[in-house]
Amino acid sequence: MPTLSILSHDADEYKRLIEEARLPGLEIVTEPAQSDIVLGEPKRIGDTLPQLLQLKWAQSIYAGVEPLVDPAQRRDYALTNARGVFGASMSEYVFAYLLFHEQKILQRIHAQQSMQWQRQEPGLLRGKTIGLLGVGSIGAHLAGTAKHFGMLVRGYTRGSETSTQVDGYYHAEDLLKFVEGLDYLVSILPRTKETDKIVDAKLLDALPSHAVFINVGRGNAVDESALVGALHEGKLAAAILDVFEKEPLPEGHPFWTTPNLYMTFHTSAISYPEDITKLFIENYQLYIEGKPLKYVVDFERGY
Amino acid sequence: MPTLSILSHDADEYKRLIEEARLPGLEIVTEPAQSDIVLGEPKRIGDTLPQLLQLKWAQSIYAGVEPLVDPAQRRDYALTNARGVFGASMSEYVFAYLLFHEQKILQRIHAQQSMQWQRQEPGLLRGKTIGLLGVGSIGAHLAGTAKHFGMLVRGYTRGSETSTQVDGYYHAEDLLKFVEGLDYLVSILPRTKETDKIVDAKLLDALPSHAVFINVGRGNAVDESALVGALHEGKLAAAILDVFEKEPLPEGHPFWTTPNLYMTFHTSAISYPEDITKLFIENYQLYIEGKPLKYVVDFERGY
Numbered sequence: 271m272p273t274l275s276i277l278s279h280d281a282d283e284y285k286r287l288i289e290e291a292r293l294p295g296l297e298i299v300t301e302p303a304q305s306d307i308v309l310g311e312p313k314r315i316g317d318t319l320p321q322l323l324q325l326k327w328a329q330s331i332y333a334g335v336e337p338l339v340d341p342a343q344r345r346d347y348a349l350t351n352a353r354g355v356f357g358a359s360m361s362e363y364v365f366a367y368l369l370f371h372e373q374k375i376l377q378r379i380h381a382q383q384s385m386q387w388q389r390q391e392p393g394l395l396r397g398k399t400i401g402l403l404g405v406g407s408i409g410a411h412l413a414g415t416a417k418h419f420g421m422l423v424r425g426y427t428r429g430s431e432t433s434t435q436v437d438g439y440y441h442a443e444d445l446l447k448f449v450e451g452l453d454y455l456v457s458i459l460p461r462t463k464e465t466d467k468i469v470d471a472k473l474l475d476a477l478p479s480h481a482v483f484i485n486v487g488r489g490n491a492v493d494e495s496a497l498v499g500a501l502h503e504g505k506l507a508a509a510i511l512d513v514f515e516k517e518p519l520p521e522g523h524p525f526w527t528t529p530n531l532y533m534t535f536h537t538s539a540i541s542y543p544e545d546i547t548k549l550f551i552e553n554y555q556l557y558i559e560g561k562p563l564k565y566v567v568d569f570e571r572g573y
Numbered sequence: 574m575p576t577l578s579i580l581s582h583d584a585d586e587y588k589r590l591i592e593e594a595r596l597p598g599l600e601i602v603t604e605p606a607q608s609d610i611v612l613g614e615p616k617r618i619g620d621t622l623p624q625l626l627q628l629k630w631a632q633s634i635y636a637g638v639e640p641l642v643d644p645a646q647r648r649d650y651a652l653t654n655a656r657g658v659f660g661a662s663m664s665e666y667v668f669a670y671l672l673f674h675e676q677k678i679l680q681r682i683h684a685q686q687s688m689q690w691q692r693q694e695p696g697l698l699r700g701k702t703i704g705l706l707g708v709g710s711i712g713a714h715l716a717g718t719a720k721h722f723g724m725l726v727r728g729y730t731r732g733s734e735t736s737t738q739v740d741g742y743y744h745a746e747d748l749l750k751f752v753e754g755l756d757y758l759v760s761i762l763p764r765t766k767e768t769d770k771i772v773d774a775k776l777l778d779a780l781p782s783h784a785v786f787i788n789v790g791r792g793n794a795v796d797e798s799a800l801v802g803a804l805h806e807g808k809l810a811a812a813i814l815d816v817f818e819k820e821p822l823p824e825g826h827p828f829w830t831t832p833n834l835y836m837t838f839h840t841s842a843i844s845y846p847e848d849i850t851k852l853f854i855e856n857y858q859l860y861i862e863g864k865p866l867k868y869v870v871d872f873e874r875g876y
Binding site: 358359361362363365366367369370372373375378379381382385387388389390391392394395396414415418419420517518519521526532533534535536537540 | 670690693697699821824836838840843
């Protein structure tokens with residue numbers, strides 16, 4: 271009989287939702303050592319791994335599973351992550367800032383504060399080009415919203431070209447060609463060895479100076495001091511950062527005071543129990559039927 | 574032979590675009606009195622009307638044509654306005670502010686300024702309800718963007734129910750039922766006698782206190798002192814106003830300093846010569862074929 275431990279700060283909510291679903295044969299237990307299935311935050315699952323002697327399947331409620339793909343950790347179970355559920359909220363986050371920039375909302379607020387009737391024309395997303403660094407399910411959703419607003423969409427991926435909303439794909443050594451002429455660059459990359467500091471001084475130099483960079487993937491993708499330099503020198507118009515090399519961002523980090531840098535606090539993709547429970551139910555059906563699970567993480571690749 | 578006068582501050586650009594189109598038989602003249610067609614801003618056309626002795630057709634480059642539907646003006650010509658071209662830019666404007674509000678962008682900026690790592694969850698448009706006061710071509714476009722973001726859409730109209738993206742229509746005396754429970758109320762109403770102060774104290778009382786009001790239609794739709802009062806009393810969360818009873822907004826007007834009031838300066842729908850020229854070309858073909866023009870304004874109705 272399958273037994274589930276819920277290792278999450280939202281455990282009560284998950285318990286309620288999963289009990290409501292009356293999954294056949296599933297027992298929710300409070301003692302992790304007794305469970306063959308766990309659901310929760312990667313960090314909590316990682317901390318509990320040594321006790322999970324019967325573990326067969328772990329469902330992460332986040333997309334990023336760094337604490338579980340660390341080579342020092344065991345890999346003798348199926349790890350699935352949350353996928354396909356963050357696209358809509360990520361899209362709201364990213365397009366909030368794209369439109370905030372085009373509509374010159376801060377300038378308008380300042381004009382109002384100084385009681386100036388200032389008829390400065392806003393910019394438009396229509397006709398502009400967005401580049402997506404990484405096109406998984408989140409990137410595909412962003413591409414859909416970009417097309418809704420009449421934008422051109424470029425995608426940079428390892429090799430996959432799955433989203434049909436992307437107008438042109440770039441791979442491997444075409445990175446600088448990919449960023450050339452972009453109005454917006456959005457990184458949605460996971461933390462892997464290959465993505466380390468992919469946004470470096472060279473890439474920032476290749477971006478037009480009117481471009482805006484947004485990072486909603488992982489902080490490791492950015493050479494932070496190169497980005498600070500680029501913003502100070504006006505080599506790009508703005509950066510919006512939701513993720514950082516170290517979180518929370520340390521006191522005294524130059525990002526706090528870099529001009530045209532807008533930071534948010536790892537809030538671009540909120541994990542909603544309703545969404546994650548749907549994924550879990552879907553996978554639980556496959557699990558009890560002995561079929562391959564969905565959203566399986568490749569421990570080597572890291573996502 | 575049809576002759577055209579261009580009465581616009583963008584006359585050079587319009588001349589270039591129309592000449593490029595090589596419209597059959599059309600001559601562009603510099604003397605308005607000699608033209609049977611005029612293209613331009615309603616105000617300029619209105620000021621020139623007494624000289625336009627041969628006028629048969631006037632194409633406005635704006636949607637609002639108040640200076641031309643004034644009962645004191647002559648009405649012995651076909652007046653067409655700009656329609657179907659503002660939806661995309663209006664949508665960028667409106668959703669910029671909806672997302673700005675949900676994402677708590679100002680709060681995040683303040684947290685950054687005080688160097689606080691503040692993990693406050695953003696709100697989402699998904700699942701929220703937007704009410705459109707007036708559903709013409711702009712309202713229909715806004716409805717499409719709202720559906721893209723997973724919102725529920727209500728429309729309040731005189732009687733038409735043309736947009737299929739609207740989930741529910743309201744008419745006539747159902748106004749207070751229409752605003753009940755809304756998260757966002759957007760007025761796209763034209764200036765007519767019927768729209769005068771439609772957004773009054775009673776309507777603002779019926780709106781939930783967490784709601785946000787946006788006016789991109791005309792300033793006459795709002796009882797300005799009722800709105801100031803509602804914002805001071807916290808009866809609504811915010812107002813974003815692009816249009817006003819009197820523009821530019823007079824010095825000393827309470828709007829300049831009302832809390833949670835964001836004003837822009839009649840910039841939500843920019844008239845792009847490329848877009849308007851397409852409309853003009855379309856109508857010119859109908860004109861020379863003697864067919865009914867598109868986007869004809871009803872002088873009595875006012876739009």
